[in-house]
Amino acid sequence: MPRERPIYSDFFYDPLTEDVEELLARFQQSDSIRYEYFSAAWRQMGFSDVFIGIVSMAEQKRFSRVTLATAVKYFLPPYSYQIRAGGLYLMFGLYNTQLAIPRVPIRLALGDWDIIQKFLKDSVNSGHQDVVYIYHKLVAAKAIHFTAMPHFLSFLKLRKRKQNNVCAEFIGRSMAVQELFSADILDEVSNIESQYEKLKENTVAVRCEASMTQRDFTARLKDCMAEFLTWQQKTFSQAEADNKGGGGDDEDDDEEEEDEEERDYKASSSRARLISSIKQKSYSNFQEAPKARRHRQPEKLKVESSSSGSEQHYGSGRKRRPPSLRARTWKSLGVTKDESRVQVWLLSAPEQKERVPVKRTNQTPPYKD
């Protein structure tokens, strides 16, 4: 068997990436690229603690390398300007708070250099002094290794081929279409077109033969663009809404096929929300119940379950058994049952009809996934 490679020896480390994305998301919510907001989010999350708890120096160094590589990843395209500024601040923060001795430097590859210079030039031009100053500080501290590639390469294929997850919200939305839509170019085009048609009408010889242009060109272009914009609006607002985990309940889908999955997802998420709200309600009620009843309730459930079936044993924290053959067959045959409805019903049952013996209407296979 291949031996497990030591921890942090991959290019990136998933939990760290999640943390970094959380930090950058907070920074993004501030809607500003000022360093104050970044450092506030940093302090709020206690981000310098990521280095704490590593005893071995070799591990510490590998981890520092991973953190800095992660920061550089967000400093480079395809992310929006704000996220890239956040990536730069992150490089600064991580470089200066790392506990490895000597400090692990930031690796910048030759291929990325022109992109970085363009970023800095843009920052200078738009007067973002803190962005430029932070970069300047990194250079002055000699924190950068000028390398061939961003990572050390030793012909090792990553064990599981990770798809390059690009955090969708961090990407700058493509504005080109919007600009085109608002610009006067379309009017111009239609003017030219009408002019052309007029000329064509006037010259009899050409009129019948030339049929290269489409008369409704501008209208169709406009339609296409409008469709794209509504799609963009929808997907991005959808993503935001999903991320916040609430709101955006109504479904007004006019596009048929391609929205089916989204609708599915939306439906399931709204169902999940419903369930969670019900759960919360019942739990809060449960908490409020008097002490005497609180400890009696599980007992009662147990009694009931022994009479009605085996499934409710799982709820009382018993040791988990491997699923039975029947359950596995159910699973493998992929029979999907409407679990949520059952759960809703179950959750609300002990609340309202306390003394009524529990009776299952829908026999679910006795396993818990």
Add this chain to the structure above:
Amino acid sequence: MRSLMGPFGTIIEKNYITHDPQRSDVVIQENMAASKNAITNIPDYEYTDVNTNIFHIDSFRTEWLNRLQPGDFSFQSEDQDSSDALFAEEMGISADTMAELKTVCSLDSLRCHPEDQPPDPDVVPPDPTLNTLIQRKKKQDYRATLKISKNRHDLYADELERLTFGKKPETLDDMVAEGEIILNINVYYPAIFEKFCYVRPHITVLMMGSHTLAELRDAICCVSDLQVCGEFSNMPDMAPDFISKDHFKSAFFYFEGVFYNDMRYPECQDTSITTIEWAKDRNFPTYTQAKMEDTRFVDLKIKVGFPYLYCHQGDCEHLVIITDVRLTHKDDCLDKKLYPLLAHKHRVSTQKCAVCHVYIVRWVTTNDQFAPSNPCLFCDKCFRMLHFDTEGNKLGEFQAFPYVDRGAFN
């Protein structure tokens, strides 16, 4: 497949299928980059995250130097105040704004704990909120239940590097030049044990661009260079000091279609010609030859991360991977004399004597009537006590060969 992906995955994918605005941009950029690289020697991935395309090291260095200010890679550390002043001047910032900028961007802004109560760097805080810390806490708790606490490899992994960190030479002549290239070279042990296919033990050597391949060859320590050939059961004291390295000096490196032979000594042979002629007969692309001692690293065209070959003693073959190429930095070891610099060495366990189980093996015997096994390993002292009388006369029948342990040079 779709069901496996989260909401964002679906969105991104959809984006590619239906409208594809960003994707096409990326593709165009990539194409442009690819066509540019052919001319400009800017390394780029051939296979993502595995190895790069081929580039010339010296041109790569020039590309960097053209893009950088001399101050960017100089070994002088800059004074913070003066560099700030320079920055303010360049940006046209007033003194007040500069002072404000300094306070806002100071390192204090990153402090998450009060200055007088720094956290213990060795212990994960009790209720972490960061995912990384939650994972690490789990690991730490698990580790606490184990008896073995430390990984020996990890303990000594950076020992060599620590010794040479930021080392300055005694005389200025030995100073590494600014803007010099440093290469990280991994030399792997031959996969003669099945285990080595998975563990990939290697040494890591840091070399400068001005070094020749012959200097890399001399830096590689391999037991097959140290073997002594012959049977010495009749005269153990006569075991000659000549080792294989002195007898068979031929060796070659192989990089990108060129065999670099070691031809420094008159007794060196061209061992690569066999391979070249074999390949010629079988319609392979033609390989060329060059001399190892005349080739500097900056002259090479290589792929970073791609496995190449070092072959010596006729058939002892090591993979050679250049894992990194970069400009020198002020914290590197700046003493030329210390290069080639060993940065990592795999430690192998040593074989112990079959009698005392204390000392490292020096002899291996075969057909030995005193030995419990055939072959059998002995340290020098036990070997002599068991097989020779006080006058040094051979007792019994056996053959004895000198043995060099793999781990003797840890």
